[in-house]
Amino acid sequence: MTDKTDLSDGSFGFETRAIHAGQHPDPSTGAVVTPVYLTSTFVHSAPGEYAGYDYSRAGNPTRAAYEACVANLEGARFGFALASGCLGTTTAMHLLSQGDHVIACDDMYGGTYRLFETVFRRCGLDFSYVDMTDPAALEAALRPETRMVWLETPTNPLMKLIDIAAVAEIAHATGAQVMVDNTFMSPYFQRPIELGADLVLHSTTKYINGHSDLIGGVVITDDEDLAERLDFLNCSMGGIQSTFDTYLCLRSLKTLAIRMQAHADNAMAVARFLEAHPKVAGVAYPGLESHPQHELARRQASGFGGMVSVTLEGGLEAARKMMADVRVFTLAESLGGVESLIEHPGLMTHASLTPEKQAEVGITPGLLRLSVGIETQADLIEDLERALAGV
Ligand SMILES: *Cc1c(COP(=O)(O)O)cnc(C)c1O
Numbered sequence: 001m002t003d004k005t006d007l008s009d010g011s012f013g014f015e016t017r018a019i020h021a022g023q024h025p026d027p028s029t030g031a032v033v034t035p036v037y038l039t040s041t042f043v044h045s046a047p048g049e050y051a052g053y054d055y056s057r058a059g060n061p062t063r064a065a066y067e068a069c070v071a072n073l074e075g076a077r078f079g080f081a082l083a084s085g086c087l088g089t090t091t092a093m094h095l096l097s098q099g100d101h102v103i104a105c106d107d108m109y110g111g112t113y114r115l116f117e118t119v120f121r122r123c124g125l126d127f128s129y130v131d132m133t134d135p136a137a138l139e140a141a142l143r144p145e146t147r148m149v150w151l152e153t154p155t156n157p158l159m160k161l162i163d164i165a166a167v168a169e170i171a172h173a174t175g176a177q178v179m180v181d182n183t184f185m186s187p188y189f190q191r192p193i194e195l196g197a198d199l200v201l202h203s204t205t206k207y208i209n210g211h212s213d214l215i216g217g218v219v220i221t222d223d224e225d226l227a228e229r230l231d232f233l234n235c236s237m238g239g240i241q242s243t244f245d246t247y248l249c250l251r252s253l254k255t256l257a258i259r260m261q262a263h264a265d266n267a268m269a270v271a272r273f274l275e276a277h278p279k280v281a282g283v284a285y286p287g288l289e290s291h292p293q294h295e296l297a298r299r300q301a302s303g304f305g306g307m308v309s310v311t312l313e314g315g316l317e318a319a320r321k322m323m324a325d326v327r328v329f330t331l332a333e334s335l336g337g338v339e340s341l342i343e344h345p346g347l348m349t350h351a352s353l354t355p356e357k358q359a360e361v362g363i364t365p366g367l368l369r370l371s372v373g374i375e376t377q378a379d380l381i382e383d384l385e386r387a388l389a390g391v
Contacts, residue, residue, distance in 0.1 A: 008072050014188060015257045022068025023250075034065045036247040058235045062243050066250035070208065071220045073187040073253065075194045078227035080219045080234045081241040081249070085183065085203025086111050088217030090119075092179060092199060094233050095226065098124030100147040105132040105162060107155035107361050109181065109203075110352050132162040133293070135170055142174050152181040153190075153300075157309050157345040157369040158362050159284040161293040164300055168196030177226075183207070183336070188260040189303040193222050204241075206336025207306075209252045210259050214245045259338065262374035263306030266340075270372050271308045273381050279318065279388050281366065284309040307335060308370045309345075316365035318391040319344055323368070325387035328379050335371035340380055343369050 007020035023034050037060055042053040053059050063081050071079030082088045089112055096102070104116065106129040116127045130137040132151055149171040153162040168178045179199040180192035186207040192200050202208050204216035218241075221227050234240060241249070264287070271285035283290075286297035287304030297304055312318040322342075323331050329342040333349050343349060345363050353363065372380065 008068070010075075014073065017072050018069070018256050019254045021072035022065045034062055034247070034250060036244055037061045038243055056243065057238050057240055060240075060243050060246070062250070063241065063246040066246040066253070067218070069250060069253055070187075070202075070204075070218055071222075073256070074182075074200050074220045075187075075191050076200070076220050076222035078221050078224075078230070080230050081204075081246050082217040082219065082234070082239045083241050084215045085109075085181075085201065085205060085217035086115060087239040088201045088203070088219045089115055089181075091230065091233050091237060091239055092201065092219050093120050093125070094237065095177075095229055096125055096147055099126075099145060101126045101128070101143050101145045102148045102150055103128050103130060103138060103141050103146055103176075104150040105152060105155060106130060107158055107160055108150075108152050109156055109183075110350050112150075112152075112181070114352060132167060133160050135163060135166045138167060139170050142170070142176070144174075146171075146174060146176045149176050149178045150181075151178070152184070154184050154286055154297075154305065154307065156184065156307075157350065157367065159286060159291070159307065159309055161286060161296045161300075163296055164190075164192050164195040164197055168198075172196070184307055185301055185303075185305050186256060186260055186336075188257050189264070189305055190301040193220070195300060198223055198226060204249050205334065207260065207263070208256065208336075209249050210256065210337060211248075211252060212334065212337030212339065214248055216241050216245055216249055218249075259374060260303065260306070263336075263372060264303045266374060266377050266380055267306045267308050267370075267372040268304065269377050270370065270380055270384065273384065274308070274310050277388055279313050279391055280310055281313045282311040306372045308372055310368050310370065311364060312366040312368065312391060314366065314391050316346075319366050319368050321391045322387045325390050326383050328375060328383035329370065335369075337371070338374050340373035340375060341371040343371075345369050 040056050044050045067079035128141045130141045151162050171178045177198040180197045181201045183203045183206050200220040202218050204218050268287050271283050274280050275283045285308045329340045332341045
């Protein structure tokens with residue numbers, strides 16, 4: 001059997017690495033596609049002697065191929081596949097100890113906020129939330145015991161941007177580590193580790209798997225010490241992603257580049273259409289010249305993603321009518337799948353925030369969030385046009 005060269009090298013392009021990195025023809029059969037190794041345990045030739053794997057919580061060849069591939073796409077060496085994005089956050093938070101302080105951005109995934117406030121605060125971690133679109137606000141919030149700076153960019157659902165390199169510089173000056181939730185952009189458009197971040201999280205439920213058929217998360221780092229500690233935590237806490245689901249994620253990575261291009265093309269067309277519509281009060285999409293941080297979007301990412309937020313002139317009533325009238329867009333939470341979704345942050349994804357907190361971050365009754373899928377662009381526009389005509 002010919003030994004295939006390793007195509008993980010950075011001299012190969014993103015699309016080539018997405019298809020080949022971490023993967024080799026199966027040594028026992030020659031199968032080109034990495035098999036789904038559905039086994040909990042592996043044979044020992046003598047006590048303690050085995051060929052690389054002994055138990056699937058500690059490691060599994062299918063999961064290992066996927067972890068190597070997804071880490072490679074983020075420009076890093078180590079990836080840890082977990083059962084959900086939230087479990088990725090949970091595992092990474094266990095890098096910290098009682099008394100440590102975390103600074104997080106103030107407009108973040110609601111589930112992450114809930115985890116910090118209701119679970120990790122009880123375990124003795126302290127959290128501050130700042131508007132990191134202004135790096136000076138981060139500087140002011142730093143304390144001697146600050147160990148981690150946590151951010152998402154673009155933020156959810158308002159699509160505000162945070163300058164990853166600027167944050168990393170400020171955080172590193174005091175020895176804090178930077179973790180970026182890169183779910184919205186995927187490594188195809190944005191690679192935080194290359195901009196100075198220490199850790200990257202993805203809810204792979206979203207763009208990385210991209211087909212809305214599983215829940216998963218991954219934590220990625222290029223730091224050997226962090227990787228060793230995450231490996232230990234992952235094995236000890238046992239939050240690993242199932243072998244079958246890692247196979248699905250590995251399969252999905254192969255089309256990540258073309259899916260992201262299609263999401264972004266459609267999102268740009270939808271954003272431009274909405275921006276010009278008389279019943280629309282505002283559109284937040286980093287690709288629009290009207291986005292207040294459009295220059296930063298161009299600088300730190302190679303594209304603008306598939307998420308668009310729109311505010312209707314008619315407020316809640318118009319938003320409800322629009323959600324009822326669309327037929328290509330589906331009314332549902334989540335994002336990043338091939339199908340287009342529409343949702344109301346105030347009533348759905350961000351309903352756990354108090355009305356005051358919603359108002360403070362800018363979640364208004366007329367705000368709708370669109371996850372623009374990869375259906376025929378004209379069908380998406382026509383769907384929105386028809387629904388808007390009735391509001
Ligand atoms: C969905 C999501 C999460 C949580 O991931 P799960 O896979 O649902 O556990 C975290 N961050 C962002 C930005 C998300 O969209």
